[in-house]
Amino acid sequence: MRLWVPLADELGHGYLGRLCSGNMLNQAQLARGFGVCIDAMNKSQTRRALLDRVLSELQMDRAAWVRQHSLVPASMLLGRWRGGQLGLSRFGHEQHVARSFVTASVARMCRDCVAGDRERIGFSYWRRTHQLRGVTWCIKHHRPLSQVVDHCAFETSPHALCADAADLPEREVRPALECEVLRKYSAVLRRFLTEASSPAELSWGG
Numbered sequence: 001m002r003l004w005v006p007l008a009d010e011l012g013h014g015y016l017g018r019l020c021s022g023n024m025l026n027q028a029q030l031a032r033g034f035g036v037c038i039d040a041m042n043k044s045q046t047r048r049a050l051l052d053r054v055l056s057e058l059q060m061d062r063a064a065w066v067r068q069h070s071l072v073p074a075s076m077l078l079g080r081w082r083g084g085q086l087g088l089s090r091f092g093h094e095q096h097v098a099r100s101f102v103t104a105s106v107a108r109m110c111r112d113c114v115a116g117d118r119e120r121i122g123f124s125y126w127r128r129t130h131q132l133r134g135v136t137w138c139i140k141h142h143r144p145l146s147q148v149v150d151h152c153a154f155e156t157s158p159h160a161l162c163a164d165a166a167d168l169p170e171r172e173v174r175p176a177l178e179c180e181v182l183r184k185y186s187a188v189l190r191r192f193l194t195e196a197s198s199p200a201e202l203s204w205g206g
Helices: 012-023 027-033 043-058 062-069 094-099 111-120 158-164 170-177 180-195
Strands: 106-109 146-149
Touching (some): 012 027, 012 043, 012 062, 043 062, 062 094, 106 111, 106 158, 111 158, 146 158
16 A cells, blocks of 8 residues: 655545545455454544544644645634533544534635646645635735535646636625735634644634
Protein backbone atom coordinates (compact mmCIF):
# COMPACT_ATOMS: atom_id res chain seq x y z
CA MET A 1 0.00 0.00 0.00
CA ARG A 2 1.25 3.45 -0.90
CA LEU A 3 0.92 6.07 1.84
CA TRP A 4 1.56 9.80 1.69
CA VAL A 5 1.74 12.39 4.45
CA PRO A 6 -1.23 14.81 4.32
CA LEU A 7 -0.31 18.25 2.99
CA ALA A 8 -0.69 21.47 4.95
CA ASP A 9 -4.33 22.63 4.92
CA GLU A 10 -5.40 19.46 3.06
CA LEU A 11 -8.99 18.46 3.82
CA GLY A 12 -8.92 15.02 5.45
CA HIS A 13 -11.86 13.74 3.43
CA GLY A 14 -9.99 14.64 0.26
CA TYR A 15 -6.78 13.09 1.59
CA LEU A 16 -8.44 9.69 2.04
CA GLY A 17 -9.85 10.05 -1.46
CA ARG A 18 -6.34 10.77 -2.72
CA LEU A 19 -5.07 7.62 -0.99
CA CYS A 20 -7.78 5.56 -2.65
CA SER A 21 -7.17 6.95 -6.13
CA GLY A 22 -3.39 6.70 -5.73
CA ASN A 23 -3.72 3.01 -4.83
CA MET A 24 -6.55 2.50 -7.38
CA LEU A 25 -8.81 1.04 -4.67
CA ASN A 26 -12.03 2.02 -2.96
CA GLN A 27 -12.09 2.64 0.80
CA ALA A 28 -13.10 -0.92 1.69
CA GLN A 29 -10.34 -2.39 -0.48
CA LEU A 30 -7.81 0.08 0.90
CA ALA A 31 -8.78 -0.82 4.47
CA ARG A 32 -8.28 -4.51 3.71
CA GLY A 33 -4.97 -3.69 2.08
CA PHE A 34 -3.85 -2.08 5.33
CA GLY A 35 -4.86 -5.23 7.21
CA VAL A 36 -8.14 -3.98 8.65
CA CYS A 37 -10.86 -6.58 9.13
CA ILE A 38 -14.01 -4.82 7.95
CA ASP A 39 -16.40 -7.77 8.01
CA ALA A 40 -19.85 -6.67 9.20
CA MET A 41 -18.82 -2.98 9.13
CA ASN A 42 -20.95 -0.37 7.39
CA LYS A 43 -19.41 2.34 5.19
CA SER A 44 -18.97 4.80 8.05
CA GLN A 45 -17.36 2.21 10.33
CA THR A 46 -15.04 1.11 7.52
CA ARG A 47 -13.92 4.68 6.94
CA ARG A 48 -13.23 5.18 10.64
CA ALA A 49 -11.29 1.92 10.87
CA LEU A 50 -9.28 2.92 7.80
CA LEU A 51 -8.57 6.32 9.33
CA ASP A 52 -7.32 4.79 12.58
CA ARG A 53 -5.01 2.50 10.64
CA VAL A 54 -3.69 5.35 8.50
CA LEU A 55 -3.14 7.56 11.56
CA SER A 56 -1.22 4.74 13.20
CA GLU A 57 1.01 4.47 10.13
CA LEU A 58 1.49 8.25 10.09
CA GLN A 59 2.11 8.32 13.86
CA MET A 60 -0.58 10.99 14.17
CA ASP A 61 -3.26 11.05 16.86
CA ARG A 62 -6.94 11.79 16.29
CA ALA A 63 -6.73 15.25 17.82
CA ALA A 64 -4.00 16.29 15.39
CA TRP A 65 -6.09 14.95 12.50
CA VAL A 66 -9.12 16.99 13.55
CA ARG A 67 -7.05 20.15 14.16
CA GLN A 68 -4.97 20.00 10.99
CA HIS A 69 -7.21 18.33 8.40
CA SER A 70 -10.84 19.16 9.15
CA LEU A 71 -13.11 22.18 9.36
CA VAL A 72 -14.03 21.42 12.96
CA PRO A 73 -11.78 24.10 14.55
CA ALA A 74 -13.47 26.80 12.47
CA SER A 75 -16.99 25.34 12.57
CA MET A 76 -16.89 25.46 16.36
CA LEU A 77 -17.34 29.21 15.99
CA LEU A 78 -20.44 28.79 13.86
CA GLY A 79 -22.39 26.35 16.02
CA ARG A 80 -23.27 25.90 19.66
CA TRP A 81 -20.80 24.11 21.92
CA ARG A 82 -22.07 22.80 25.26
CA GLY A 83 -19.65 23.38 28.08
CA GLY A 84 -19.28 21.10 31.04
CA GLN A 85 -18.64 17.99 28.97
CA LEU A 86 -14.99 17.20 29.62
CA GLY A 87 -14.70 14.69 26.81
CA LEU A 88 -15.81 17.23 24.22
CA SER A 89 -13.10 19.65 25.32
CA ARG A 90 -10.58 17.61 23.34
CA PHE A 91 -10.42 17.50 19.56
CA GLY A 92 -9.67 13.78 19.73
CA HIS A 93 -13.15 13.08 21.12
CA GLU A 94 -15.18 10.61 19.06
CA GLN A 95 -17.77 13.23 18.18
CA HIS A 96 -15.20 15.61 16.72
CA VAL A 97 -13.54 12.84 14.73
CA ALA A 98 -16.95 11.96 13.26
CA ARG A 99 -17.58 15.62 12.47
CA SER A 100 -14.24 15.81 10.66
CA PHE A 101 -15.85 13.81 7.85
CA VAL A 102 -18.94 15.99 7.56
CA THR A 103 -18.68 17.99 4.35
CA ALA A 104 -21.13 20.04 2.36
CA SER A 105 -22.48 18.88 -0.98
CA VAL A 106 -20.63 21.83 -2.52
CA ALA A 107 -16.87 21.48 -3.05
CA ARG A 108 -14.88 24.63 -3.77
CA MET A 109 -11.53 25.15 -5.44
CA CYS A 110 -9.35 27.95 -6.78
CA ARG A 111 -8.34 27.41 -10.40
CA ASP A 112 -5.05 29.24 -9.81
CA CYS A 113 -4.25 26.99 -6.85
CA VAL A 114 -5.08 23.90 -8.90
CA ALA A 115 -2.78 25.01 -11.72
CA GLY A 116 -0.03 25.93 -9.26
CA ASP A 117 -0.29 22.60 -7.43
CA ARG A 118 0.01 20.63 -10.64
CA GLU A 119 3.05 22.62 -11.70
CA ARG A 120 4.71 22.45 -8.28
CA ILE A 121 3.90 18.94 -7.00
CA GLY A 122 2.25 17.21 -9.95
CA PHE A 123 -1.30 16.95 -8.56
CA SER A 124 -3.99 19.09 -6.94
CA TYR A 125 -5.71 18.67 -3.60
CA TRP A 126 -8.69 20.02 -1.64
CA ARG A 127 -7.86 22.86 0.74
CA ARG A 128 -9.76 23.47 3.97
CA THR A 129 -9.56 27.24 3.50
CA HIS A 130 -11.56 26.94 0.28
CA GLN A 131 -14.42 25.17 2.11
CA LEU A 132 -14.98 27.74 4.88
CA ARG A 133 -18.59 28.77 5.18
CA GLY A 134 -19.18 32.23 3.76
CA VAL A 135 -15.67 32.63 2.33
CA THR A 136 -16.19 32.66 -1.43
CA TRP A 137 -12.75 33.82 -2.54
CA CYS A 138 -9.21 32.45 -2.55
CA ILE A 139 -7.20 34.19 0.14
CA LYS A 140 -3.96 33.70 -1.79
CA HIS A 141 -5.04 34.75 -5.27
CA HIS A 142 -7.91 37.12 -4.37
CA ARG A 143 -10.19 35.63 -6.97
CA PRO A 144 -13.64 34.01 -6.77
CA LEU A 145 -13.64 30.29 -6.03
CA SER A 146 -15.17 27.72 -8.35
CA GLN A 147 -17.57 25.09 -7.06
CA VAL A 148 -18.94 21.67 -7.86
CA VAL A 149 -22.26 20.51 -6.44
CA ASP A 150 -21.51 16.87 -5.70
CA HIS A 151 -21.23 15.24 -2.26
CA CYS A 152 -18.71 12.77 -3.75
CA ALA A 153 -16.45 15.50 -5.16
CA PHE A 154 -13.83 15.14 -2.42
CA GLU A 155 -13.23 11.55 -3.49
CA THR A 156 -11.47 12.78 -6.63
CA SER A 157 -9.00 15.57 -7.37
CA PRO A 158 -9.96 19.22 -7.97
CA HIS A 159 -8.19 19.10 -11.33
CA ALA A 160 -10.43 16.24 -12.52
CA LEU A 161 -13.49 18.38 -11.75
CA CYS A 162 -12.28 21.71 -13.13
CA ALA A 163 -14.30 21.30 -16.32
CA ASP A 164 -17.50 20.74 -14.31
CA ALA A 165 -16.86 23.53 -11.80
CA ALA A 166 -18.81 26.78 -12.01
CA ASP A 167 -17.02 30.01 -11.18
CA LEU A 168 -18.74 32.04 -8.50
CA PRO A 169 -19.93 35.39 -9.94
CA GLU A 170 -17.25 38.05 -9.52
CA ARG A 171 -19.94 40.72 -9.15
CA GLU A 172 -20.99 38.97 -5.93
CA VAL A 173 -17.55 38.03 -4.62
CA ARG A 174 -15.77 41.32 -5.35
CA PRO A 175 -17.81 43.32 -2.78
CA ALA A 176 -16.97 40.66 -0.17
CA LEU A 177 -13.27 41.02 -0.94
CA GLU A 178 -13.58 44.76 -0.37
CA CYS A 179 -15.60 44.45 2.84
CA GLU A 180 -13.46 44.86 5.97
CA VAL A 181 -15.91 42.95 8.17
CA LEU A 182 -15.93 39.91 5.87
CA ARG A 183 -12.15 40.00 5.55
CA LYS A 184 -11.85 39.94 9.34
CA TYR A 185 -14.42 37.12 9.52
CA SER A 186 -12.32 35.12 7.07
CA ALA A 187 -9.15 35.84 9.03
CA VAL A 188 -10.71 34.63 12.28
CA LEU A 189 -11.84 31.33 10.72
CA ARG A 190 -8.44 30.75 9.14
CA ARG A 191 -6.71 31.52 12.42
CA PHE A 192 -8.79 28.87 14.16
CA LEU A 193 -7.88 26.35 11.48
CA THR A 194 -4.17 26.85 12.09
CA GLU A 195 -3.95 27.75 15.79
CA ALA A 196 -6.86 26.17 17.67
CA SER A 197 -5.64 23.64 20.23
CA SER A 198 -9.02 22.76 21.76
CA PRO A 199 -12.70 23.42 21.07
CA ALA A 200 -13.81 26.97 21.85
CA GLU A 201 -16.89 28.03 23.73
CA LEU A 202 -19.42 29.87 21.64
CA SER A 203 -19.25 32.91 23.93
CA TRP A 204 -15.47 33.13 23.48
CA GLY A 205 -15.70 32.79 19.72
CA GLY A 206 -18.42 35.45 19.59
